[in-house]
Amino acid sequence: MPEVVVCGAGIAGVSAAFHLTRMGIEDVVIVDPLPPLSLTSDKSTECYRNWWPSEAMVSLMGRSIDLLDDYARESGNVFGLNRRGYLYLTGDPQRLDDMRSSAEAASAAGAGALRVHRTASAGYQPAALQGFEDAPGGADLFLDGDTMRRQFPFLSDAIVGGLHARTAGWLSAQQLGMWFFEQALQAGASFVRAEIAGVHTSQGRVRGVALNGEGSIDSRALVNAAGPHLGHVGRMVGVELPVESEVHAKAAFRDHLGVFPREAPMIISSDPQRISWSAEEAALLRAEGRDELTDLMPPGCHGRPEGGDDSPWGLGLWEYQLDVREPEWPVPTDPLYPEVVLRGLAAVVPALAAYQERLPEVVVDAGYYTKTVENRPLACPVGPAGSYVCGALSGFGIMAACAVGELVAGSIAGFEPPAWAHWFDLRRYEDPAYARWAAGATDSGQL
Numbered sequence: 001m002p003e004v005v006v007c008g009a010g011i012a013g014v015s016a017a018f019h020l021t022r023m024g025i026e027d028v029v030i031v032d033p034l035p036p037l038s039l040t041s042d043k044s045t046e047c048y049r050n051w052w053p054s055e056a057m058v059s060l061m062g063r064s065i066d067l068l069d070d071y072a073r074e075s076g077n078v079f080g081l082n083r084r085g086y087l088y089l090t091g092d093p094q095r096l097d098d099m100r101s102s103a104e105a106a107s108a109a110g111a112g113a114l115r116v117h118r119t120a121s122a123g124y125q126p127a128a129l130q131g132f133e134d135a136p137g138g139a140d141l142f143l144d145g146d147t148m149r150r151q152f153p154f155l156s157d158a159i160v161g162g163l164h165a166r167t168a169g170w171l172s173a174q175q176l177g178m179w180f181f182e183q184a185l186q187a188g189a190s191f192v193r194a195e196i197a198g199v200h201t202s203q204g205r206v207r208g209v210a211l212n213g214e215g216s217i218d219s220r221a222l223v224n225a226a227g228p229h230l231g232h233v234g235r236m237v238g239v240e241l242p243v244e245s246e247v248h249a250k251a252a253f254r255d256h257l258g259v260f261p262r263e264a265p266m267i268i269s270s271d272p273q274r275i276s277w278s279a280e281e282a283a284l285l286r287a288e289g290r291d292e293l294t295d296l297m298p299p300g301c302h303g304r305p306e307g308g309d310d311s312p313w314g315l316g317l318w319e320y321q322l323d324v325r326e327p328e329w330p331v332p333t334d335p336l337y338p339e340v341v342l343r344g345l346a347a348v349v350p351a352l353a354a355y356q357e358r359l360p361e362v363v364v365d366a367g368y369y370t371k372t373v374e375n376r377p378l379a380c381p382v383g384p385a386g387s388y389v390c391g392a393l394s395g396f397g398i399m400a401a402c403a404v405g406e407l408v409a410g411s412i413a414g415f416e417p418p419a420w421a422h423w424f425d426l427r428r429y430e431d432p433a434y435a436r437w438a439a440g441a442t443d444s445g446q447l
Contacts, residue, residue, distance in 0.1 A: 002029045004412060005209050005219040007196050007233050009036040011177045011397050012390045013225035015405025017189050018180040023413040026188030029217055031209070033195040036181045040227055041397055042173040043248060043367025045304060045317055047266050048399030049086050049168035051139060052445045053102060055109040056376060056423035061396075062110065063418070064403035065167060069132060071179070071402070079175035083135035084127045084265040084304075086165040089148075089348050091158040092271055096143065099270065102443075103141055103163055112138030112167060121147050129263055129309065132169065140164040154261040156350050162270075170266065170304060173398045180405075192217070199236040199387070206237070206386035221386040221412055228327035228368040230378075230391040237383035242372055242429065243392050247323040247331055249366035251316045251338040252306060256360055259351035260305065260314040267348060268302040275343045276356070292321075293340060301344035316341035331366035338362040369394045374437070375444030379407045380425040388412060389426070395446050 003025050006013045009032035017028050050061045072081040090096050107114040117124055117140060125136050142148040145160045198210040199222060208218035226233040234241040274296055282294045301318035318341045339359060346352040371394035378392045390408040393400050407421055429435045
């Protein structure tokens with residue numbers, strides 16, 4: 001009889017299975033009706049950072065990035081981990097002041113030293129294009145736009161400053177996930193292509209799972225790592241998980257004009273903005289009932305180069321519409337999404353305005369960010385004995401998967417949890433003060 005069934009072969013599930021086998025629990029069965037990593041795990045920028053506004057998330061991400069570094073070394077960096085960083089940008093002096101306050105708070109929470117550059121960039125260490133070893137930690141805060149442009153000459157003249165978070169970068173989610181999956185299989189785990197239809201319990205504990213049309217699997221433990229279906233599987237063990245799912249899309253565009261800088265870090269616009277439509281375009285949008293695209297748009301448009309140095313591809317993301325829904329497939333997307341995102345990025349990288357007259361080749365992909373109200377994961381026992389949840393990883397599944405998978409596996413294996421584990425336990429909502437804070441939390445750290 002398998003010791004553990006893992007429901008879901010996304011990044012959370014394969015990480016949990018991998019860490020279980022590393023802890024000596026080798027009889028693990030991963031169950032998913034789809035191939036591994038094929039639902040929603042790679043529908044993000046595939047980036048990571050330790051720069052978060054809370055001690056809880058800094059602790060989680062710090063551990064996860066330490067593990068990412070270890071696994072990159074162990075695997076020969078098969079998943080292409082780099083440390084280009086996140087570059088948060090603003091053209092608003094007041095927002096730059098706010099950025100500094102937020103950066104000081106993140107630094108105080110343990111994200112690393114904050115280095116401030118006012119009128120000269122002495123002491124600033126540019127990021128290496130590849131690899132992650134010997135990169136600086138913390139962050140560099142630029143309080144002068146000209147100083148920033150000496151380091152990043154592709155930026156708009158409207159930028160007055162910004163923050164370069166350094167323990168950050170990107171990787172291949174598919175390659176990381178498949179490395180976890182293959183390592184787990186080599187250690188004794190197995191994969192069953194099926195859908196879990198129910199959970200068998202007796203005397204207050206998990207006894208196994210029923211498969212849709214495929215019989216059943218007896219087991220002493222179940223890990224709910226079902227991604228967008230986390231709530232559905234939670235109800236199978238009698239638990240209503242406090243999660244909801246948002247539609248999130250990304251646009252991969254072929255930069256055939258070569259105007260998107262290949263050496264760039266991840267670029268994030270921290271300012272609301274109005275898209276530069278022509279008068280005729282704006283009138284047409286209003287006639288089609290798309291007034292929101294002509295109004296002030298929210299901050300958070302972001303993008304990065306994709307692929308190697310000789311790749312022509314870039315990525316752009318901007319969730320300018322909040323679309324919370326029960327997951328459905330295919331995921332609905334805005335047909336104007338590529339054009340809106342590229343115009344949004346052009347506000348900080350003006351060379352991208354070259355695509356306003358004629359869009360490049362674009363591929364739009366979409367998935368769901370499944371999240372709690374305050375946007376912190378769930379990694380803990382839930383419901384009957386032997387039942388665990390490993391999810392609600394929102395838009396940070398790639399960066400959090402290592403630590404969350406390790407945390408759940410450690411709980412099953414009987415290891416002492418880290419001091420910060422309680423922040424990711426469902427029981428946190430039983431504290432009335434925490435529940436009130438979570439309900440009103442305004443800075444989740446999500447882009």
